[in-house]
Amino acid sequence: MLDYDWLCRRENPSIVAIVHKGSSGLHKAFFGSSEILIPVYDSIAEACKNHARADVFVSFASMRSAFVSTKEAILQDSIRTVAVTAEGMPENQTRELIRLAKLNNVWFIGPATVGGIKPGSFRIGNTAGSIESIVSAKLYRPGSVGVVTVSGGMSLEMYHIISQNSDGVSEGIAVGGDTYPGTTLLENLLRLHSYPQTKMLVMLGEIGGKAEIEVAEAITSGKITKPIVAWVSGTVASQFNSEVQFGHANARSGNDQESAQAKNTALKNAGAYIPKSFNELGKTINDVFTKFVLSDKEYKEPSQISPQLSTSFRRPTSIVSSISDDRGAEPLYNKKEISSFVSRSIGFLLNQLWFKGKLNKVGEDFLELAVKLMADHGPAVATAHNAIVTARAGKDVIDSLIAGLTTIGPRHGGALDGAAKWMLSCDQRKNLAS
Numbered sequence: 503m504l505d506y507d508w509l510c511r512r513e514n515p516s517i518v519a520i521v522h523k524g525s526s527g528l529h530k531a532f533f534g535s536s537e538i539l540i541p542v543y544d545s546i547a548e549a550c551k552n553h554a555r556a557d558v559f560v561s562f563a564s565m566r567s568a569f570v571s572t573k574e575a576i577l578q579d580s581i582r583t584v585a586v587t588a589e590g591m592p593e594n595q596t597r598e599l600i601r602l603a604k605l606n607n608v609w610f611i612g613p614a615t616v617g618g619i620k621p622g623s624f625r626i627g628n629t630a631g632s633i634e635s636i637v638s639a640k641l642y643r644p645g646s647v648g649v650v651t652v653s654g655g656m657s658l659e660m661y662h663i664i665s666q667n668s669d670g671v672s673e674g675i676a677v678g679g680d681t682y683p684g685t686t687l688l689e690n691l692l693r694l695h696s697y698p699q700t701k702m703l704v705m706l707g708e709i710g711g712k713a714e715i716e717v718a719e720a721i722t723s724g725k726i727t728k729p730i731v732a733w734v735s736g737t738v739a740s741q742f743n744s745e746v747q748f749g750h751a752n753a754r755s756g757n758d759q760e761s762a763q764a765k766n767t768a769l770k771n772a773g774a775y776i777p778k779s780f781n782e783l784g785k786t787i788n789d790v791f792t793k794f795v796l797s798d799k800e801y802k803e804p805s806q807i808s809p810q811l812s813t814s815f816r817r818p819t820s821i822v823s824s825i826s827d828d829r830g831a832e833p834l835y836n837k838k839e840i841s842s843f844v845s846r847s848i849g850f851l852l853n854q855l856w857f858k859g860k861l862n863k864v865g866e867d868f869l870e871l872a873v874k875l876m877a878d879h880g881p882a883v884a885t886a887h888n889a890i891v892t893a894r895a896g897k898d899v900i901d902s903l904i905a906g907l908t909t910i911g912p913r914h915g916g917a918l919d920g921a922a923k924w925m926l927s928c929d930q931r932k933n934l935a936s
Contacts, residue, residue: 505633506625508534509642515540516624518556519549521571539827546571550578557582560617560626565590568613569599576602576610585626586612586684596682603684609693610684611675616654618675619661621645629676631658638662645670646701646795647787648694650687652679652708656735660706667788668795672700679708687713688720695728701795702729704787705774707765709736714765718772729794731787732774736762825855848873884909 507515515533520542528539543549550556559575561568561584568588575581576599584603591613603610611618617626621644630636639661647664651657654676664671675690677683687705694700703726707714714734720726770776777786827834835843836854843851849870853861861869875890889906893899 503625503627504531504533504538506619506636506642509633509636510622510624512624518553519543521546521549546574546578550580554580556580558626559584561586561588561612562627564588565592565613569595572599573602576606576608581608583609584611584684585615585617586610587615587617587627588612589614591680593680593682596680596684600682600684612678612680612684614654614678614680616657616676618673619671620673621671629654629657629674630661635662639665640670641665643670644672644699646672646699647704647791648672648691648697648700648702649674649704649706650690650694651676651706652687652713653706653735654678656706660704663784664704664787667784668702668791672697681711683713686716688716691717691730692720692725695726700728702731702790705730705732707732707734709734709762709765710760712760715759715768718765718768718774721769721772721774729790730774731783731790732766732769732776733780733783734762734765734769735780737766737779825858885911 503517504515507517515538517540520529520540521544522542523544525542526544527542529542530537530539532538541549541552543552546559557580559572559578559581561572561575563571563586565588568586568591572584572586575584586599596613600610602608611626617629619625619629619641621641623644625636625641630639630641635658636642639658641661645664645668647668647670649657649660649664649671651660651674657674657676661671661674673694675694677685677687677690687707691703691705694703705714705717707717714732717726717730717732721730766776775786775790777783825836827837833840836859838854843854847866847870849866849868852869852873853859853866857865875887885906888909889902892905893902897905
């Protein structure tokens, strides 16, 4: 996602925060040839509080935890779009998330989606594949064709077909092949239809369900007025004698009304442009693009660019951590110039290092006192410390003195201990001499 941002020449990365339960701090990543630090938060609520302008949440959680995290994201006031990549989410959980999303006016993509892409702006997850594939499909700048597919894998194929037969994609979404997608083919088509930059639509559906029939009805009723090229895959199912289940949960042959042939016919009768087969889909797109889009503007083939994202192109910095950063003219300590710490107290410095500055003055004074007590009369000293601790426990002076004296040794009181040994030795030698 960051490589795509750089490819599109964004000034700032589209990713502003990472949520990783049980973790916090900073994540170091490349943005082009430069290194950036992305804050990591323990909770979605904390991330949203610190980045209120971020309105898209992408969940890479597995099916075991995607429901809980997605629900929390939907309930955040600042989040307006949620994309969930998890496959195998139980249908009752998906339906509950759909209900909450509609209630909170949140656009829900997925589950089981590879995400979406808005050429020239940002992409979600691994949509459109590698950087080389993105460049080949000209997805680094916006075109005129809005694309909605069921399959995530086939969305990449569609982007390439569209790039070869038009000026490219304006926005692409894969809704996922679950029985209950967060947003349907029709809902996403209507959203793209409302954008002025979208001059035509392309839809790739599949066998099973009635989502494509809803699109045909929308064309008939006039909700969709822009030219739309559509194809429903799965026509091969007619060659089997029994019901066929394809890869997606909703892709099964079922009854005749849900067959690919029936839905392609319904779309054609409604006014959509339907090719004779998938092999002719590119030609149909080109015909519609030439007829309806080229008449509106002059079309120029975009120039190719080279991303040059290689290991030699990127050199990691030596020291960048959650507290220290030496990339600038002056090293930073907890995001502040190191020179600003020279005259500060030890308690203040420890507060910045251990607690990221969250302690108040009382906490800093406590840390300072603890260090002073531990450091009294030299490092790793037990005698003075034991005497002080005993006194702080409410014991009298004698008890406190004894607590200290019992731990006198070479590391404290060593001169006194050594003098006593020499006096005893001299006395013994004197007695022997007499």
